[in-house]
Amino acid sequence: MAKSSRSIFFCQNCGHESAKWMGQCPACHAWNSFAEEVIRPAKPGQSAAAAAKKAKDAPVPQKLNEIALDETNRIRTGIGELDRVLGGGIVAGSLTLIGGDPGIGKSTLLLQMCRQLSGRPQGILYVSGEESLTQIKMRAERIGSFQDGLKLLCETNLDLIEQIISREQPGAVVIDSIQTMYNEAVSSSPGSVSQVRESTGVLLRIAKGMQIPVFIVGHVTKDGNVAGPRVLEHMVDTVLYFEGDRNASYRILRAVKNRFGSTNEIGVFEMRNEGLVEVANPSEFMLEGRAENASGSVVSCSMEGSRPIMLEVQALACQTNFGFPRRTANGTDFNRVNLLVAVLERRARVNLSQRDVYVNIAGGIKMTEPAVDLGILLAIVSSEKDIPVDSKTVVFGEVGLSGEIRSVSMAQQRVNEAEKLGFRTIILPKANMRNLTLPAGSSVKLVPVDSVAEAIHVMKS
Numbered sequence: 001m002a003k004s005s006r007s008i009f010f011c012q013n014c015g016h017e018s019a020k021w022m023g024q025c026p027a028c029h030a031w032n033s034f035a036e037e038v039i040r041p042a043k044p045g046q047s048a049a050a051a052a053k054k055a056k057d058a059p060v061p062q063k064l065n066e067i068a069l070d071e072t073n074r075i076r077t078g079i080g081e082l083d084r085v086l087g088g089g090i091v092a093g094s095l096t097l098i099g100g101d102p103g104i105g106k107s108t109l110l111l112q113m114c115r116q117l118s119g120r121p122q123g124i125l126y127v128s129g130e131e132s133l134t135q136i137k138m139r140a141e142r143i144g145s146f147q148d149g150l151k152l153l154c155e156t157n158l159d160l161i162e163q164i165i166s167r168e169q170p171g172a173v174v175i176d177s178i179q180t181m182y183n184e185a186v187s188s189s190p191g192s193v194s195q196v197r198e199s200t201g202v203l204l205r206i207a208k209g210m211q212i213p214v215f216i217v218g219h220v221t222k223d224g225n226v227a228g229p230r231v232l233e234h235m236v237d238t239v240l241y242f243e244g245d246r247n248a249s250y251r252i253l254r255a256v257k258n259r260f261g262s263t264n265e266i267g268v269f270e271m272r273n274e275g276l277v278e279v280a281n282p283s284e285f286m287l288e289g290r291a292e293n294a295s296g297s298v299v300s301c302s303m304e305g306s307r308p309i310m311l312e313v314q315a316l317a318c319q320t321n322f323g324f325p326r327r328t329a330n331g332t333d334f335n336r337v338n339l340l341v342a343v344l345e346r347r348a349r350v351n352l353s354q355r356d357v358y359v360n361i362a363g364g365i366k367m368t369e370p371a372v373d374l375g376i377l378l379a380i381v382s383s384e385k386d387i388p389v390d391s392k393t394v395v396f397g398e399v400g401l402s403g404e405i406r407s408v409s410m411a412q413q414r415v416n417e418a419e420k421l422g423f424r425t426i427i428l429p430k431a432n433m434r435n436l437t438l439p440a441g442s443s444v445k446l447v448p449v450d451s452v453a454e455a456i457h458v459m460k461s
Helices: 048-054 080-086 104-119 135-141 158-168 193-210 229-233 282-286 334-347 371-387 411-420 430-435 452-460
Strands: 006-011 034-041 095-100 124-128 150-154 172-176 214-218 238-244 251-256 266-272 275-278 297-304 307-319 328-331 355-361 393-395 425-429 444-451
Touching: 006 193, 006 214, 034 328, 080 266, 095 104, 095 193, 104 124, 104 172, 104 193, 104 275, 104 307, 124 411, 135 150, 150 158, 158 193, 158 238, 193 214, 193 229, 214 393, 266 282, 297 371, 297 411, 307 328, 307 371, 307 411, 328 334, 334 355, 334 371, 334 452, 355 371, 371 393, 371 452, 411 425, 411 430, 425 430, 430 444, 444 452
Parallel strands: 095 214, 095 238, 124 150, 124 172, 172 214, 297 393, 328 355, 393 425, 425 444
Antiparallel strands: 006 034, 238 251, 251 266, 266 275, 297 307, 307 355
């Protein structure tokens, strides 16, 4: 006799499976996140004759040397920052997941992409399970004019969606969002772990089988991760996250996973009334409104993929009113700030035991690259000694526990970006000097340092 159906409990936050309900998930430690789902028994296996016939119809494996690569298959979206993050454009048959906080601009970006691609002969299919056709139309009018190649559909049944995609054969499909889709073969409600996993499996089969690129929007949890099982990110080809403060105008699109390109590239956008606008030069955008000749402010350079970004590091050291001094970090790693404060006290004899230290990366951007260490350190010293750093000076370098300044990668690109933006002095690790070249007639002054004490001496002079 066939086994009867049984109940399994899944964590809706991380997908952990348990035979019984638990108040706290042992995997992600979330409370009251377990939901019951019914698991039906598997269907009996097929006969030997049927299996043999199916094996004859199976595709033949292909040799690696016989497979040709054609980069021209990529589809340009018309949005340069999105193409950069995707690795050069959309790949046919790819499945891309876009996550981010509510209202950050996920649907707006995809609708703008559909606008750029609506002139293609195959057309674009936009499937929404959250908004009505009228709501999408209102948002589209704010973005601009569309061609007739964009078709809208409000549906959550994946069986119907698959039939429509097979009939229309669009050039690309957008699913907004995966948590609203449901598969009739799964008994659980939309948004559950089983539904999200099975729905993604159906979309993956559509993308690979019909060679149609599919974009899906995923909701995020309070921790910033895509809601649903972790296997969801393993199933898709590309995972993009939208970052940024909702109170700020900029947005950053970051690739967390990309089977067709680098995961280090970012795209920078500015949110305006007409939608998301590309920021061609993020360095100028991040340095707008910077105070001149103010202590505690240092310009540093961080690399995001192949793109150097200039950013303002701010620090404030003031007398503490408590027995235990406070350390606060905004936009960078808190533990890294504590480490740099300890290096300052031990290696440079800067007494901060009675000082509250606050560090901020201006603009709300988050940077954790070690090359920003020297900028944070000099900003703290500048605030403590009340010595302004020249506004035309750029600082970068990794700081070690022994007080040494270690070399960083892509120093040439950082120097070129600083020169292009009009900076006159660059304080950098001495180890990077042997690989640097400046063009003839360059007015940039390179100041190499190999220790924290030497860097502080250069800053004071």
